[in-house]
Amino acid sequence: MSKKVTPKKEDPPAAAPKKETAKPAAAAEAAPVAKPQKAEKKREKKHREEKGVHAMFKVEGDKVSRARPTCERCGSGYFMADHHDRYTCGHCGFTRYKQK
Numbered sequence: 063m064s065k066k067v068t069p070k071k072e073d074p075p076a077a078a079p080k081k082e083t084a085k086p087a088a089a090a091e092a093a094p095v096a097k098p099q100k101a102e103k104k105r106e107k108k109h110r111e112e113k114g115v116h117a118m119f120k121v122e123g124d125k126v127s128r129a130r131p132t133c134e135r136c137g138s139g140y141f142m143a144d145h146h147d148r149y150t151c152g153h154c155g156f157t158r159y160k161q162k
Contacts, residue, residue, distance in 0.1 A: 131158070 111117065118141050120127050133140040133151040142149040142158070149158045 134158075 118129055120129050128141070130141045130144050131149055132138050133142055133154065133156055135156050136151060136153050140151055140153045142151050142156075147160055149160070150156070
């Protein structure tokens with residue numbers, strides 16, 4: 063059996079370049095108008111609540127108290143995250159809902 067060889071198709075001829083249409087004289091002469099620059103205002107940075115160990119405790123006089131509860135499963139070394147309706151442990155996933 064012999065293989066059939068198909069002849070290669072030639073590429074179609076390249077399209078002729080399009081003729082440019084004449085633009086109206088008024089549009090060609092008009093230059094883009096520059097907008098006046100507005101004075102830039104300096105924005106103040108938002109003060110974010112600092113995170114870290116000092117955010118977990120409250121110091122009142124000589125006493126130090128914990129600001130957030132600790133996890134019931136993991137022990138006293140794991141603080142729970144304070145959400146708007148619940149406390150959640152990031153270590154084990156334990157969730158305790160706040161009383162309304």
